[in-house]
Ligand SMILES: Cc1ncc(C[n+]2csc(CCOP(=O)(O)OP(=O)(O)O)c2C)c(N)n1
Ligand code: SF4
């Protein structure tokens with residue numbers, strides 16, 4: 001299939017359709033709305049389910065219902081809507097049904113604004129609802145990567161019976177660039193054995209099967225403890241298998257810029273420019289924000305002199321980088337809030353400052 | 368009466384048995400609580416309509432949180448008040464199943480009123496069994512939007528005051544005003560005659576869904592002897608004497624396609 005000029009939100013919606021999404025429930029919010037609008041057209045065309053819910057609270061619970069019935073289901077929203085959905089995310093995690101969420105992040109707190117932001121890092125990666133769980137969180141930085149990860153999101157959700165987030169900022173959602181859509185997948189009509197379908201749908205050789213129950217309640221302390229142990233074991237398995245990141249100029253880098261999503265893309269340009277000026281800098285771009293590529297970062301910290309974390313927030317991923325790096329190297333931060341993108345020359349200036357400082361430090365240490 | 372020899376016992380006529388749609392387990396409901404009666408009526412109706420194998424329950428948060436342990440068919444346990452949204456998700460992807468929610472008055476009339484109204488307004492093919500016991504049973508007897516004026520609860524210690532907390536909400540009447548609703552009635556579980564009438568209404572509500580007519584809701588006035596601080600007998604008398612005057616029993620909406628069923632009430 002050839003590349004076409006696509007708008008981020010529309011490309012993502014179409015990728016979800018082609019990945020076999022059978023039901024979509026959502027509520028309008030900028031800068032995500034084109035995704036919902038595209039779904040409102042495409043899903044009924046294909047005889048699939050689209051419903052504009054009365055609120056994000058309802059939308060996430062409709063997703064919970066359809067997920068319990070074992071179909072590929074998703075919602076999309078932006079930061080204030082994600083806050084409203086948190087209760088539902090926790091129930092979805094607590095009953096281990098697969099579901100996919102796209103968060104096109106905008107500036108906060110409160111109504112904030114509708115410009116690009118990464119300020120949902122904590123509310124998605126750290127605490128997507130009450131209780132001990134983490135969704136898998138994918139953070140693409142281009143439209144092409146978003147398309148590819150939309151397909152991956154459904155596969156991971158089903159593989160692990162888990163909640164998968166794809167987080168973008170408004171910049172990716174709103175911009176246009178050439179990208180290639182995946183082919184239309186065959187729909188998988190078969191429901192998983194645990195799904196709520198009504199017992200008759202699961203009859204085997206005329207025998208009525210046991211009823212299926214989807215619930216997140218475990219009233220006994222031991223029982224809930226056992227469930228949580230099982231959930232944690234699954235999260236550990238995901239951590240072992242699913243860490244993803246991208247590196248450039250990393251082999252001989254003495255300074256490593258760490259950034260995800262659009263900030264990662266801007267930082268990539270800054271790193272390229274700095275390399276032309278012979279500054280030994282590299283880029284580390286986490287693609288999974290959970291599980292976080294902490295092992296790889298810890299390894300890189302063994303020889304890097306310093307790290308610079310660039311985010312479109314006040315420093316949220318920063319803490320994960322600091323934890324991974326430990327006391328092996330200083331971790332600096334450059335952030336912009338208010339729905340503003342970082343500028344390449346700000347990043348370059350910051351790296352130059354850190355570089356000069358580490359050079360001076362090295363001289364001192366030699367003397 | 369002639370005594371039957373053991374080998375003749377098969378000639379005995381079975382007149383009362385556990386509905387297939389009920390599990391053979393004890394419930395956790397308090398003695399005298401009418402939640403149990405409501406469960407039995409639903410199970411009998413589902414058996415009679417022969418829809419057990421395609422029925423899916425969405426249980427609430429409230430005293431009926433474990434309803435899925437008592438019914439013998441596929442079930443989900445929703446977040447507090449969100450059952451109609453969860454049920455919408457289930458039904459939309461399983462259009463030939465029969466999906467119902469079972470919700471208390473805190474669950475439906477308070478925290479989940481938006482989900483209930485919008486599911487009704489969309490005319491979702493769902494059935495709602497709404498247990499109005501004028502109180503939050505599960506959390507120990509706090510005021511509900513359906514508590515009566517003057518009713519003493521653990522969060523209205525001097526009695527519910529209309530100035531501060533408004534009037535009891537009449538859900539069956541409210542739902543009747545929504546175009547998507549095809550059946551909205553109120554019944555009571557306080558004595559045998561009313562229990563039989565309640566069962567007929569539950570049956571009609573499920574039939575409405577089976578015919579694809581739209582959203583159906585049966586409000587059942589129910590007792591909570593524990594949190595009302597009454598004996599089971601006094602509690603059903605309180606339903607009769609105090610609740611029914613505020614919550615008149617009746618049919619608030621019956622779609623034309625269901626009208627012929629009314630004669631059976
Ligand atoms: C979000 C949330 N808020 C509050 C609660 C606590 N809670 C559990 S049940 C309940 C009230 C239930 O009352 P009702 O729906 O009338 O059911 P009943 O127990 O009377 O049958 C409340 C407030 C909860 N579980 N979740
Ligand atoms: S607390 Fe009230 S509503 Fe709950 S089981 Fe006991 S009597 Fe029934």
Ligand SMILES: [Mg+2]
Pocket residue numbers: 471472473498499500501502503504511
């Ligand atoms: Mg109640």
